[in-house]
Structure formats: structure tokens, C-alpha cells
Amino acid sequence: MSNNMGLDDAKSVEHSDLLNANLENGNLGKENNLNLSEYLVPSVPATAYYVPEFITPEDEKLMLREIEKSPTPRLSVFGEKCANHVLLNEYKAGEGIMPHLDGDLFYPTITTISIGSHTVLNFYEPEPDTTSTLRSWEERKVFSLFVEPRSxxxxxxxxxxxxxxxxxxxxxxxxxxxxxxxxxxxxxxxTLERGTRYSLTIRHVPKTTKFKLRLGR
Structure with missing residues (x-):
């Protein structure tokens, strides 16, 4: 596995106004009262939910045509808080992102809608601070999720x-x-070829405009 995957390869745009779109009115995605417990991913650590076909092919086409003003759902997975931060990333075929943690800046939930192409998201064990010899990413990989478009x-x-x-x-x-x-x-x-994938990462940021990732050991 290459260790040269760069954060700069993902073209990022923040657009919190996207959150004004109203999923509750049925404009985008699945039914209003989505029961996440039905989509719990088994056999992985707590907690991951995966909802295939979360948006329709028509929604996906709309978002691909007008990606800068794409409607984004209001998700009730942030406790009493509302999502107030959307990160739009573009990944060309062959581009990736270095293993990382999203850190304490955000409410401890991350939600991502994928459109355009599939990808494979890998998960890795952290390296203890006391470890003198670092393992390779391949040695630390625990499992992978196959992330489909519209999920x-x-x-x-x-x-x-x-x-x-x-x-x-x-x-x-x-x-x-x-x-x-x-x-x-x-x-x-x-074997499935990757195409251009767009990810809409939706989060709650408590009273801050700064964004950072924690690149782990």
C-alpha cells in the first residue's frame, strides 16, 4: 500500500448553506424517519451504519450537474444539534486520502453521501505513542467497507x-x-473500475470555522 496518499488530492469546498435543503419535505434521499438501526454494519467495531441507495439516481444526476449548489439532507444523527458543515471532495480515479482521524473539532459523528463512483474505505489500528517501530499501513489494516454511489x-x-x-x-x-x-x-x-467520485461529508462543528484532520501514527 502506498504511503504517499495526499490530502491535497481531494479538492475540498466548504458550503454550509447546502444544509438548507429539506429532507423532511421529501426532496432528497430516503424516507423522513430513517431507522439507522436497520443499517448497522455487523462484524466491525462500534459503530458504523451503511445505507445503500440513500439518494435516487435522479438525485445523483442533479447533484453531478449542479454540484456547487447541491441539496443536502438534514440528518438527525447529531443529538440535539443540527449539521452546520458540509465538505465537498472530488476524487478522480486513482486518487485517495491518507489514513486519518477527523479529530475533536467535530461532534463525534461523521456522515458521508457518495455520488458518481464507488470507493473502498479502509480502517486502520492506531499506533501507540510508545511504539518505536512503526508498522506498515497494510499491517495495521483491520477491515474495509465497499462504499457504493448514492449510499x-x-x-x-x-x-x-x-x-x-x-x-x-x-x-x-x-x-x-x-x-x-x-x-x-x-x-x-x-473488478470494478473507479470513476470520479464526489463525497458530501456532513458534520456539526461547535462554534468554530476552522477545520483540521488528525493524521495518526
Whole structure:
């Protein structure tokens, strides 16, 4: 696995006004009262939820055509708080992002809608501060999630605080049985080419305009 995956490869745009779109009126995504417990990902640390086809193909086309003013849902996964921060990232085929933690700046929940293309999100064990010899990323990889276009991914608890997440720089992914979030099996052995993927990362930021990632050991 390459350790040269750069944060600069993801073209980022913050646009908190996107949150004014109203999912409650049925303008985007699944039904209003989404029961996340039905989408709990088994066999991974607490807690990850994966909702396939969270938005429709028509929604996806609209967002691809008008990505800078795309409507974004209001999600009730931030306790008593509302989402107030949206990060729009573009990943070309072959681009990735270095393993990282999102840090304490945000409410401890991260929600991501993917459009355009699939990707594979890898999760890694942190390296203890007392460790003198660092393991490779491949040695630290615990599991991977296959993230489909139009899906919603919600990370909380250890999946937010403990495990680093990143995307490896590659242009295609082989389909295996290693992805615990997939309920509908894909064709095992098939190789899927990555295209351009856009991710809408929706968070709550308590009274701050600064944004940072924690690149872990």
C-alpha cells in the first residue's frame, strides 16, 4: 500500500448553506424517519451504519450537474444539534486520502453521501505513542467497507474516535467477500473500475470555522 496518499488530492469546498435543503419535505434521499438501526454494519467495531441507495439516481444526476449548489439532507444523527458543515471532495480515479482521524473539532459523528463512483474505505489500528517501530499501513489494516454511489455512511463511537480511515490510491477494486457492509452481494471476482467520485461529508462543528484532520501514527 502506498504511503504517499495526499490530502491535497481531494479538492475540498466548504458550503454550509447546502444544509438548507429539506429532507423532511421529501426532496432528497430516503424516507423522513430513517431507522439507522436497520443499517448497522455487523462484524466491525462500534459503530458504523451503511445505507445503500440513500439518494435516487435522479438525485445523483442533479447533484453531478449542479454540484456547487447541491441539496443536502438534514440528518438527525447529531443529538440535539443540527449539521452546520458540509465538505465537498472530488476524487478522480486513482486518487485517495491518507489514513486519518477527523479529530475533536467535530461532534463525534461523521456522515458521508457518495455520488458518481464507488470507493473502498479502509480502517486502520492506531499506533501507540510508545511504539518505536512503526508498522506498515497494510499491517495495521483491520477491515474495509465497499462504499457504493448514492449510499450514506455514518460513523460513530470507536469507528470515529479510534480507527483511522483512508482511501488507497488505485484505479480499480476486486470484489471479494471481505466487505461486511454489503447486504446485496456483488459478483465475486469481478473488478470494478473507479470513476470520479464526489463525497458530501456532513458534520456539526461547535462554534468554530476552522477545520483540521488528525493524521495518526
Amino acid at each position: 450514506l455512511l455514518v460513523l460513530q463511537d470507536d469507528m470515529y474516535h479510534k480507527y483511522l480511515h483512508g482511501i488507497q490510491e488505485q484505479t480499480a477494486d476486486s470484489i471479494t467477500d471481505q466487505y461486511p457492509n454489503l447486504r446485496t452481494p456483488l459478483s465475486l471476482g469481478e
